[in-house]
Amino acid sequence: MGFKGLRPIIYAGREVWPLVEGGKGVSATNHASSGAWAAAGGIGTVSAVNADSYDAEGRVIPQVYRARTRRERHEELIQYAIDGAVEQVRRAYEMAGGRGAININVLWEMGGAQRVLHGVLERTRGLVAGVTCGAGMPYKLSEIAASYGVSYLPIVSSARAFRALWKRAYSKASEWLGAVVYEDPWLAGGHNGLSNAEDPLKPEDPYPRVKALRETMREGGISDDVPIVMAGGVWYLRDWNDWIDNPELGTIAFQYGTRPLLTKESPIPDEWKARLMTLEEGDVLLHRFSPTGFYSSAVRNPFLRDLEARSERQIAFSTEAAGDHQYQLDVGVRGKNFWVTRGDLLRAREWHGLGFTDALKTPDNTLVFVTPEDKVVIRKDQADCMGCLSQCAFSSWADNEENSTGRLADPRSFCIQKTLQDIAHGGDVERNLMFAGHNAYNFKRDPFYSNGFVPTVKQLVDRILTGD
Numbered sequence: 001m002g003f004k005g006l007r008p009i010i011y012a013g014r015e016v017w018p019l020v021e022g023g024k025g026v027s028a029t030n031h032a033s034s035g036a037w038a039a040a041g042g043i044g045t046v047s048a049v050n051a052d053s054y055d056a057e058g059r060v061i062p063q064v065y066r067a068r069t070r071r072e073r074h075e076e077l078i079q080y081a082i083d084g085a086v087e088q089v090r091r092a093y094e095m096a097g098g099r100g101a102i103n104i105n106v107l108w109e110m111g112g113a114q115r116v117l118h119g120v121l122e123r124t125r126g127l128v129a130g131v132t133c134g135a136g137m138p139y140k141l142s143e144i145a146a147s148y149g150v151s152y153l154p155i156v157s158s159a160r161a162f163r164a165l166w167k168r169a170y171s172k173a174s175e176w177l178g179a180v181v182y183e184d185p186w187l188a189g190g191h192n193g194l195s196n197a198e199d200p201l202k203p204e205d206p207y208p209r210v211k212a213l214r215e216t217m218r219e220g221g222i223s224d225d226v227p228i229v230m231a232g233g234v235w236y237l238r239d240w241n242d243w244i245d246n247p248e249l250g251t252i253a254f255q256y257g258t259r260p261l262l263t264k265e266s267p268i269p270d271e272w273k274a275r276l277m278t279l280e281e282g283d284v285l286l287h288r289f290s291p292t293g294f295y296s297s298a299v300r301n302p303f304l305r306d307l308e309a310r311s312e313r314q315i316a317f318s319t320e321a322a323g324d325h326q327y328q329l330d331v332g333v334r335g336k337n338f339w340v341t342r343g344d345l346l347r348a349r350e351w352h353g354l355g356f357t358d359a360l361k362t363p364d365n366t367l368v369f370v371t372p373e374d375k376v377v378i379r380k381d382q383a384d385c386m387g388c389l390s391q392c393a394f395s396s397w398a399d400n401e402e403n404s405t406g407r408l409a410d411p412r413s414f415c416i417q418k419t420l421q422d423i424a425h426g427g428d429v430e431r432n433l434m435f436a437g438h439n440a441y442n443f444k445r446d447p448f449y450s451n452g453f454v455p456t457v458k459q460l461v462d463r464i465l466t467g468d
Contacts (some may be wrong), residue, residue: 022025022045046092153177180213262449280444287308303433316338317338358372361411381418382415
């Protein structure tokens with residue numbers, strides 16, 4: 001028995017602790033962390049988002065793209081993704097030694113998601129217990145998982161989203177529904193499912209939202225034994241006392257995304273681990289700079305602050321003199337047809353004087369002012385796109401016939417593949433996107449980590465099971 005009568009659950013035909021390691025894409029969870037989590041009796045999650053492969057000597061193979069066109073680079077990306085995830089699953093399964101369970105995690109909105117999923121499940125039969133999937137509405141998830149005899153675990157942040165998935169698709173493959181992951185859109189790290197109906201600045205209590213999700217599941221005839229996995233903002237189990245063994249909620253499991261980053265087995269570089277120990281409350285920002293168009297949560301380091309500042313150096317223009325736009329812009333652009341307000345003209349001249357001499361057009365008829373060096377990087381990153389998302393605001397790539405969103409590429413965003421690969425493989429933690437959940441400040445406050453203690457995964461799971 002764990003904390004307050006926390007009991008093992010039956011998942012994918014085996015007994016496991018209701019503790020799930022959150023899957024963090026692009027090499028932030030891999031076989032070492034998830035294999036160890038399963039070995040400790042929980043559900044480990046191998047990220048199948050651009051996972052690493054290894055050469056004969058066991059060194060990580062850098063994902064270098066040699067093709068000239070985006071479409072061809074996209075094919076390279078899918079091959080890297082499948083080969084890497086298969087390798088990670090095999091290693092994790094071996095490490096688990098028959099204990100716990102191994103899931104894989106994919107983002108529905110990643111480029112080629114369905115092809116990657118088929119490719120991985122085809123080559124890992126009998127090794128994967130379930131597939132967690134969020135970021136978008138993964139209607140086809142149930143059908144794909146069922147065809148390989150594995151469970152599927154949709155990630156949702158509202159009862160409404162689950163109802164739509166259930167009615168349209170999941171009810172046809174109900175026996176393979178392994179769990180429903182409720183991800184708190186205000187507290188979880190990485191990409192979040194905030195809808196237009198919700199205010200990013202007004203967090204809602206998860207209890208009534210999860211209760212509504214369980215009621216929706218019951219309406220669909222889904223047994224209370226199918227767990228709801230609470231994800232986002234989970235640190236101490238003692239904070240969730242009234243959720244455990246609560247008949248209103250049915251079976252509850254808990255997902256940990258942020259805490260497993262700081263373990264011996266975690267594959268992230270030591271600089272990243274050290275940075276986690278310095279975070280204060282409020283250092284994680286819920287922002288909208290991601291090229292996916294989703295909200296996401298990351299550490300507010302210089303990388304993110306630069307994006308905030310770039311968007312602040314932004315003015316609206318019109319192509320003819322109209323209304324307040326009576327002043328011709330004379331800095332940052334070479335054309336004559338940019339008309340702005342008097343206030344914006346003065347601001348633009350001021351930015352120009354500070355070295356932000358290049359104006360780049362956005363899809364919203366605005367201009368952002370950047371340094372010439374930044375412009376070179378932005379243009380190169382856009383040109384190097386390999387289609388890692390189903391649609392990307394930054395490069396305007398889309399997974400369609402034209403391979404285009406039909407919108408102008410947005411210089412207010414960034415290449416997410418480049419920065420996540422870089423930080424995961426030893427790049428500068430201040431100059432890259434560093435995803436984290438909003439309670440990451442606990443690393444500094446929780447006595448478990450005092451004097452810079454970094455636990456093994458087994459030590460972390462044992463600690464969690466005490467309620468702390």
